[in-house]
Amino acid sequence: MSRPTASWTPLSRTEMAARIARDIPEGWYVNLGIGVPTLVADHVPVEREVIFHAENGILGIGPAPDAAHVDPWLINAGKQYVTLRAGGSYIHHADSFGVIRGGHLDLCVLGAYEVAETGDIANWATSENDMAPAVGGAMDLAVGARRLWVAMEHTTKEGRPRLVRACSYPLTAIGAVARVYTNLAVLDVTPEGFRVLDMVPGLTLDDLQELTEATLSPAS
């Protein structure tokens, strides 16, 4: 953070994941992107039945296996070993993206470089001249899931705001983001721009606005 003060503390990556997990109800079908989003699954208790999907054709991902129980044929989209819980199933790639594009997922959580107040998201390339680009399933997920939430740090390491009026990095999708969870706040994307739902203890709306390029409005 650019100006940490004694009065508030940003959430850790684990705390961000736990905060997101709190808002996912039983019964949702959910795809989690790489990074903080992947950690969200660890904070949804197994008895709250949320069905996690991976682009490479898995529905019903369970907890990560310990070293003795790795199945070398069972990886997620981040190419980490996973397990399949009872009730899980395998589908091929075209069906898996039918799940995504067809609006069957209740939620996708992605990381991002920037989110604009219009809901535009930039999360796959950092410059127009990226010498070895990779997009994966991000563009399909962003337009296809019924809700897109983003998990990211509120600013870059250098203190540059990530919540912006218009994205400066190449876009992943336009007008797609519904909600952003940062290490400082939870914000909904509304027709009037970002609306702050929640902030870390001790942080004021003025503090948050100073770290944000887009104009913020309070919850009520």
Added chain:
Amino acid sequence: MINKFVASVVDALHGIEDGSTILLGGFGAVGQATHLIEGLIETGAKDLTVVANNAGYGRVGLARLLEAGRVRKLICSFPRIAGSTIFESLYRAGRLELELVPQGTLAERMRAAGAGVPAFFTPTGVGTRLAEGKETREIGGRTHVLEYALPGDVALVEAWQADRWGNLRYRAAGRNFNPVVAMAGRLTIVQTQHIAKLGELDPETVVTPGIFVDRVVHLPHGDPVL
């Protein structure tokens, strides 16, 4: 008697011509027909267009084929992964053409090819640099991009079990792109971990029916290594 089994990788890959488009199953190492891909080097085929989710890693499989200079163009969704150094150096040196395609569009373009659909509209990529120059249309109040089917001259598949008619089953996440490329290849070649007797595979659980398969080679090479 139909018997799609062949004795060797050389027999399996017989007749692949220069300039062919080769579709690869697999997601990273899992479900990728590594031995068939490396076997392409021995066939001498060059000027290939390879369609795959990733661009290989280390010095195995697709990375080896790239290093051997046999690939002119790669159509790919996520080429840059840990260990994809051969791809990165060829690409930076301008020795490899890259067409970057969103993963779902890549899968659907091959599915469409296999299903006889020449093109389709998708919401994926609208307003991004991957849709630049492409035809768009408003359908149901939403903008869509026109994407064309992507057929292959050859598809290389890894299966868990195969019978002599070419009926296939996969293992866990090893399924991924394999059933899709199997449909989209004019010549579909399979490497299988296990042989099943005809009639042994429960017809309710056959994932790829033999109609999509031309040749099968038994290569029990063991588990994928990440």
